[in-house]
Amino acid sequence: MTKIRKVSPDNPEGITRDMTPEEQASYDRDVANAQARATEQAEAKAQKEDLKASAKAKLIAGEPLTQDEADTIVI
């Protein structure tokens, strides 16, 4: 069970306890969402790098770019 710590002006020492089942379920969703978002962003970043590399190669070769490739080099 994941731990949660709660502190307030009335209880500055605070308490540390196990999450309730509801809190745990919510936290687990946050963790899953964070991992999914991280994976999604990593994939997007890799895809953008691929497109940039492809765009660069096509520019050197004088070939036309796709819209996605053009988007990586046009600000």
Place this chain on the structure above:
Amino acid sequence: MATLNLGRIKPVFRGAYSGSTAYVVDDIVTYGDECFICIQAHGAGTQATSQTAYWKKLAAKGTDGTDVGTTITTQGDILYRDGSGLQRLAKGTAGQALKMNTAANAPEWGTISSDFVRIVTAAGDGTSVLDLDSCFSADYENYRILANIHTSAAANVNIRLQDSSNTEISSGYYYAGTQNYRSSSASGGDTKSAWNSDKWQPEESVETETEGYGQIIVQISRPFVASRYTLMQIDYHCYDGSTFRSVQSHCSLRNDAQMAGFRFYVTSGNITSSSSISVYGIKNS
């Protein structure tokens, strides 16, 4: 041998005046905390000390003083003077300070008011979630959070506000920000933004070195004002042992309920016991 009566050659103290005693010249008596000398002999009970033809006042009574011992009665009491005399100010309670009352004519115990007040400080305890409950109130319009965060692993910086029931708000976060980084061999930056997110996540996968902390400064505007959105900004930097990161982000929580607290949480590792978060209230007027 002839005898010559010289009369009294010194006064005689007769104690307290008595109406049943006859007095002669140079008798001295006390009456009403005053002292009198007889200047004309008279019979018992015939002339009180108020009769100036018979008594001359030697020593007049002064103004009655105040018995301090009966005015201040309890350990910690303070003695002061009001418009009529000495008064007792009962001791205050722990943490109170002595100040003047509103009329500026008497001291009183009270809480020192400041425009910038530390409300609470929380230490980490190796948990993934750290809630600071009920730290926002109507007393202050703006709040500043100063945090030194050390995480046990590469972690995301996640923040959520909590409503007046200290229930976290998990929607309505609109934010945008930038991160710049520098390592020994590279530098760069990117943006972090979200539209109607379930949290405010200024940066992802930041880590603090063992000896260091992530320094976080958060400004929160009007969280406890109902019918208004809460605005926040963060200034954050950390060093993970190889890369220095600097993050600035601004967030609007589009929820017009009163917000009473906030939550820091990480989705990997934990917030170690060497971390600390302090919340300060700032008055506008």
